[in-house]
Amino acid sequence: MIKNPEIFVITSGKGGVGKTTTTANLGAELARNGKKVSLIDTDIGLRNLDLVLRLENRVVFDLVDVAKGICEAKQALIKDRNFDGLYLLPAAQTRDKDAITQEDMIKICEKLKNFDYIIIDCPAGIEQGFKNAIAAAHKAIIVTTPEVSAVRDADRIIGLLEANNISDISLIINRIRVDMIKKGNMMSIDDMLEILAVKLIGIVPDDEDVIISTNKGEPVIANLKSRSGQAYRNIVKRIINKDEEVPFLNLEKYVGFMSLIKKFFSNKKYREG
Amino acid sequence: MTNNQEEIIFKWRNDVILILLENKITDEEEIIKTLMEKIKNSHDFFKNKKNNLNLKLKFEGRDLSNEAKNKIKNFLEKKLEINIELADEIINKNSIVHKEISTDISNEKNSAKIYKGTVRSGQLIDSKENLIILGDVNPGAEVRANNDIYVFGNLKGIVHAGQLGNINSIIIALKLTPTQLRIANIITRPPDFDEIFDTPEIAYVENGQIFIKNYIKK
Numbered sequence: 001m002i003k004n005p006e007i008f009v010i011t012s013g014k015g016g017v018g019k020t021t022t023t024a025n026l027g028a029e030l031a032r033n034g035k036k037v038s039l040i041d042t043d044i045g046l047r048n049l050d051l052v053l054r055l056e057n058r059v060v061f062d063l064v065d066v067a068k069g070i071c072e073a074k075q076a077l078i079k080d081r082n083f084d085g086l087y088l089l090p091a092a093q094t095r096d097k098d099a100i101t102q103e104d105m106i107k108i109c110e111k112l113k114n115f116d117y118i119i120i121d122c123p124a125g126i127e128q129g130f131k132n133a134i135a136a137a138h139k140a141i142i143v144t145t146p147e148v149s150a151v152r153d154a155d156r157i158i159g160l161l162e163a164n165n166i167s168d169i170s171l172i173i174n175r176i177r178v179d180m181i182k183k184g185n186m187m188s189i190d191d192m193l194e195i196l197a198v199k200l201i202g203i204v205p206d207d208e209d210v211i212i213s214t215n216k217g218e219p220v221i222a223n224l225k226s227r228s229g230q231a232y233r234n235i236v237k238r239i240i241n242k243d244e245e246v247p248f249l250n251l252e253k254y255v256g257f258m259s260l261i262k263k264f265f266s267n268k269k270y271r272e273g
Numbered sequence: 274m275t276n277n278q279e280e281i282i283f284k285w286r287n288d289v290i291l292i293l294l295e296n297k298i299t300d301e302e303e304i305i306k307t308l309m310e311k312i313k314n315s316h317d318f319f320k321n322k323k324n325n326l327n328l329k330l331k332f333e334g335r336d337l338s339n340e341a342k343n344k345i346k347n348f349l350e351k352k353l354e355i356n357i358e359l360a361d362e363i364i365n366k367n368s369i370v371h372k373e374i375s376t377d378i379s380n381e382k383n384s385a386k387i388y389k390g391t392v393r394s395g396q397l398i399d400s401k402e403n404l405i406i407l408g409d410v411n412p413g414a415e416v417r418a419n420n421d422i423y424v425f426g427n428l429k430g431i432v433h434a435g436q437l438g439n440i441n442s443i444i445i446a447l448k449l450t451p452t453q454l455r456i457a458n459i460i461t462r463p464p465d466f467d468e469i470f471d472t473p474e475i476a477y478v479e480n481g482q483i484f485i486k487n488y489i490k491k
Binding site: 045046 | 462
């Protein structure tokens with residue numbers, strides 16, 4: 001069945017802000033909602049998405065093989081272990097970014113017709129890898145963290161995306177720490193929105209669960225107790241139901257709640273002691 | 274003839290008569306002939322152990338047919354007037370080289386590419402012959418060869434022996450924990466949760482399936 005997928009590129013400019021984690025989680029949550037999703041790792045030479053999904057040992061063919069016509073796109077797709085409907089087209093590890101071209105990416109995405117969504121994990125930087133990643137994309141999701149350097153790079157990326165006629169750009173702010181913002185030690189969400197001036201689609205709190213789940217090879221959205229998982233689930237709601245208003249996580253409330261729990265436990269301890 | 278006799282060495286290893294054959298003599302008939310002559314001339318060598326009842330005979334260095342071995346055995350038995358057993362099945366406990374494997378290895382032309390150092394993620398080492406890695410192969414790295422691959426280290430990356438289709442290729446590593454293991458056109462990956470053995474292991478193909486076993490014979 002031909003579905004004509006919506007193609008997203010997840011990009012940031014700066015490295016280490018959480019592009020790959022975001023790609024894995026959005027893909028997994030979309031698949032959990034019954035969508036058919038293909039993830040494409042374009043970080044040739046520094047591929048990670050297969051690791052985060054723990055599919056590394058299943059990789060036989062990769063993006064470069066598909067681009068070179070060594071195999072069909074279908075043959076290179078790896079089915080996820082946990083989520084039906086989630087597939088990964090891995091990057092090659094022993095090649096470099098110049099191994100494929102923008103035209104290759106467009107052709108490959110055209111072949112993946114029977115998916116609802118294609119999510120492209122973009123490498124850091126603004127060179128060939130970035131150009132490949134955005135070549136076939138309709139929409140872009142920028143991931144940034146509350147640091148001046150990450151915001152500066154995000155701004156640069158938004159400029160490049162607009163120059164490449166990608167106008168549907170949304171923003172995910174990752175690794176927010178409310179306690180630090182309150183003390184004035186971290187850029188606030190408003191500060192960042194003022195500079196970047198694109199629509200905000202999600203805020204993800206800084207959360208150890210992300211590290212734990214990444215090392216386990218299971219996306220954090222599967223952890224129903226985790227706040228970051230909730231944040232990613234909300235983002236997917238906003239992607240699927242474009243008109244529905246999904247309220248942002250109230251992180252302050254959460255901090256209050258946590259301290260309440262702490263108080264409760266300390267009281268209990270006191271009583272028992 | 275005397276030249277040829279020097280290619281054959283007799284040795285005692287406890288109760289085993291060890292006959293070391295050099296590769297230079299190729300014809301089996303000639304070996305037997307030379308051997309018999311040498312036995313005739315080495316009276317002193319056998320004199321001491323003549324009363325031993327559990328004498329065994331073992332050949333090393335070259336594979337002989339069973340027929341040839343029996344011929345030599347019978348000749349020795351006649352000469353020493355005692356019973357001798359063929360001792361092919363007795364393999365030194367510490368010997369690492371497994372019999373079938375050693376013949377497999379020598380089938381190839383014995384040329385190999387040697388790589389010293391750790392093969393890191395993203396690196397690809399390709400050999401048109403055999404491949405020897407003196408170091409680890411990290412996850413994300415790939416080593417390939419047209420024939421065998423030997424890794425003197427921890428093999429964690431992707432390994433592909435016999436990449437052009439040589440199904441007799443083998444893979445040996447001091448620690449064999451690859452992300453993916455390929456021999457010729459057969460691909461395997463370890464189960465998601467697997468025991469890790471801290472001993473050298475060998476991977477080979479039998480009946481179209483890849484087998485992995487301990488390389489040190491216990």
